[in-house]
Amino acid sequence: MASLRCKLSPYFNKARGYIVLVMIVVSLATAIGFSLWFVGNYVDSKSGPGTDPLVLRLDAFSLSNFEVSNWSLSAEWEAKLTFGNQNGGLIVTLNPFESYVNYKESEALSCASVDATLHIPPRKQKTVQIKFDSTGCEGEQPYVEDRVMKHLSEDKKKGYLSFSLKMHIDASYSMKELLGMGTQAALNPNCSGLKVELLGSKGTEGKINGGHKCSIPLPK
Structure with a gap:
């Protein structure tokens, strides 16, 4: 044993x-x-998205060469936007994104691309100029229905138009004290209630000046 x-x-x-x-x-x-x-x-x-570090202001919005009938639409829009990082410890990065001019809130009229990546340090801001015309988004412009052009034509006779500006942005919030660790977020900023008064005898131009606060809903 x-x-x-x-x-x-x-x-x-x-x-x-x-x-x-x-x-x-x-x-x-x-x-x-x-x-x-x-x-x-x-x-x-x-x-995380709940920290809500990013704010957005529309500094200016203009319309030019505006021609519309019940069957056709041509116009150029231009927007000046300022993205602000109100957090003291995060670096906000906005990847290239697309922006849309909508008639009122839901009918897309024009698309434009922002091709640069925006890095916004803590407590800083970045301003971008976006021009909307037929060449934006690689020429892939939204289809505008006849009924929308009819509404635009009717509004033009009244001397003002209502627009909104919407974006779809893939963003990241990085913590500089943790070697760049952070989170990703899909953001959908919205600048709504943009009432543009048409100027001139032909009503082909209009603009909004002064800061307009836009909303950035928190991702779900």
Whole structure:
């Protein structure tokens, strides 16, 4: 019996070593997983969409070469926008995005692209100029229905038009104190209630000056 115990002892020692090794690996994996969970929650609490770091102001909006009938529409719009980062610890990055001029709130009239990536440091702001014409968005302009052009034609006779400006932006909020760690967010800024009074005898131009606060709904 003693001889058998001596013979089995090396195998037991080897098995015990494997068990200890497995326990160490599991413990390390658990500790790493908990650390990543904790850091992830911390990052989300400091840089997630709920922190609401980004604000948007429409500085100016203009319309020119506006011609419309019940069957055709031609126009050029131009918008000056200022994105502001009101957070003191985040770097906000806005990837290239598309913006749309809508008739009132829902009918897209024109599309334009912002091709540059915007990096907005803490407590800073960036201003962009967006021009909407037939060449924007690689020429892929929205289709405008006849009924919308009819409404535009009727509004032109009244001397004013109602627009909104909408964007779809993929953004990231990075924490500079955590080596760039942060979160991603899909943003849909909206500058609504843009009432443009038409100028001149032909009513082909109009503009809005002064800051207009836009909304940036929090991602769901």
